[in-house]
Amino acid sequence: MTLDAVIVGAGPNGLSAAVTLARAGLRVQVLEAHAQVGGGLQSRALTLPGFTHDYGSAIHPLTVASPAFRQWPLHAFGLSWVHPDAPVAHPLPGGRSVTLERDLHATADGLGRDGRTWVRLLAPLLADWEGLLHDILRPLPRVPAHPVTLARFGLLGLPSASLLSGALFRTPEAQALWAGLAAHTTLPLSTPGTGAMTLVLALLAHAVGWPFPRGGAQAIADALRAYLEYLGGSVITGLTVRGPADLPPARVTLVDSSPRVLLGVLGDRAPARYRAVLERFRYGPGLQKFDYALSGPVPWTDPRVARAATVHIAGTAAEVALSERVSAARVPERPYVLAAQHTLFDPTRAPPGQHTFWVYSHVPNGSAEDAQAQMEGQIERFAPGFAARVLARTRTTAPQLQTFSPVFHGGDVNGGAGTLRGLFARPVLSATPYRTPVRGVYLCSSSTPPGGGIHGMCGHHAALAALKDEFGIHEVP
Known part of the structure; x- marks a missing residue:
């Protein structure tokens, strides 16, 4: 039986597109190269047994606020949210800190x-x-x-x-x-x-907070998959799509991956001009990420930092600004370190009394330079004794992120540079940028508007465009 739609990639946007199409009554199938769905939402035991780490995204205000996700009953499929005491803490020199409160x-x-x-x-x-x-x-x-x-x-x-x-x-x-x-x-x-x-x-901190899913970010992807299957859709994992020959017959194809993967799906059907534009698509800085298994909580100089799951470890505003000039530079001596301390609020992610710690810093796109010394030096600056609590650590470089998922080109987890032009012409300047020159093929990844973040709106809008173009459906229940 011919499918109505096939989705390449089971990241948050691919799953969002699939759910949107299935809610309209279409026969939908999702193809995913990994053994589990989620893309950047996957959760894994990256360090030691009993420790659950988020491989990609860790804190999800946009997920809770997403106009698409808010109308779907994902709570009925196992998704529950943990709200820390405060959304964000920012330690400052001299043992002080400032807090972004929900109120x-x-x-x-x-x-x-x-x-x-x-x-x-x-x-x-x-x-x-x-x-x-x-x-x-x-x-x-x-x-x-x-x-x-x-x-x-x-x-x-x-x-x-x-x-x-x-x-x-x-x-x-x-x-x-x-x-x-x-x-x-x-x-x-x-x-x-x-x-x-x-x-x-x-x-968002004041409107919905900065929560995270109980048990790991994988819970978001698992809930989306379960809802899709409830609607009659299907997911096949462990299947890599490299070109048109790898796709089952379907009226429409949506690609939740990078513009370069889209070109592979299009094959020789892609017009030369469109191919040239996508090959020049501009990406932003990459990331270097560390996941830690700790013997105890992070020993912040200011204990109030433990009220937040998200911590900006950077110092003064001037230091943050200096650290973020990384597009063509080396990792700075004092980098901006974005951290998440989930187990202060969700003890299911680690053995009793022990903790996880998730951190990353921005690096030049594609850089594999080891930033451990700079990042841990910055953490120790505001949490002396941190290193003594490290039981194990796992480093993930920008090239490794790209290997994990082509949409993270050079370690850019936002699917492309977030400049004004990069947001409006993403990946091409068009009123419907999801549509490709090949009828029935659409791009639905974070390389389309509105860009990066776990909100599913790229996939949702791409699916709405496909419904209108190919099926004459203008509204989805």
């Missing part, structure tokens, strides 16, 4: 004279946060459903994160907190448009 005014209380500025900045956006996310997590150009909120967001988000911070904040606490959020973009903080993602991350 807007509680955050403001820790920012001194910048507290009122923080409230004025975020309160209007927070009042219509769901409408704002609906508008920004979809391709452009589109008529916004919430134009006033989107216009306010655009005016604030188009400048660089550093420019916006300089105009708004005066205290080292607010400046450091803002810079730590901005560094999630993986771009220099002086890059135009980085203010937008910084605003989104701060907004």
Whole structure:
């Protein structure tokens, strides 16, 4: 029996596309090269027996807030969320720290004279946060459903994160907190448009928190797969698709991978001009990641840092800005280290009394330079005695990330550079960038709008485009 749709890749966007198509009543099959679904959502015993580590993403505010995921009953398929006491902590020199709290005014209380500025900045956006996310997590150009909120967001988000911070904040606490959020973009903080993602991350902390799935990020992928199968879809693992001959007959094909893998799927059907554009697709910095098994919790100088599952280990705003100039440089002496300490809030991930610790730093795209000394030196700076608690560690380099998944080209886990052009022309400048020149073939990975993050909206929008183009379906129940 001919399928209606085949999905290449069972990452969050591939699974999201499959669920969207299955909800419309289509016969859907997902093909995945790995033995388990999830892509960057996989959880594994990377260090010692009994320790569960997230291979890729670790903290998931965009997943909880995603307009697609919020309407699906994923909780009925085993997904439950752990909310730490605070979304984010940022240790500072001198044994101090600043905390991004779930409550807007509680955050403001820790920012001194910048507290009122923080409230004025975020309160209007927070009042219509769901409408704002609906508008920004979809391709452009589109008529916004919430134009006033989107216009306010655009005016604030188009400048660089550093420019916006300089105009708004005066205290080292607010400046450091803002810079730590901005560094999630993986771009220099002086890059135009980085203010937008910084605003989104701060907004989500107050709207939905920065939670993570109980038991590991794999729970998100497993819930999506279970829901898909409940809807009648199927998943085949351990099957690598390299070209058209590897695909079963189907009316549409959606590819949840890199533009280069898409070219392989298209084969000689890809027009030369389209092929040339995809071959020039620009990627952002890579990552180097360490997973630790610890004999005890991280010994922070300021114990308040243990209130958050997410920690920005970077120091002052100036130090963050310096560390993020990595696109053509070596790993800095004091890198920005993004950390997650899950087991303070989810003890199921480690043996009793022991802990996991998940950290990464940005490195030049494709770099395999060993950053252990710099990263652990930065951790020890704010948590003296950390090294003595390390039972085991596993290092994952940028090239290893690409080997694991081609969508992580050079270790770029966002599917492409997050510049303004990189977001709007992703991978090509088009009102429907998911559509390829070959009828019935679509790209649905994070290399399409709205880009990186575990929100499933790239797959969801690609599936909606396929439903409209090939099946005449304009609405999905």
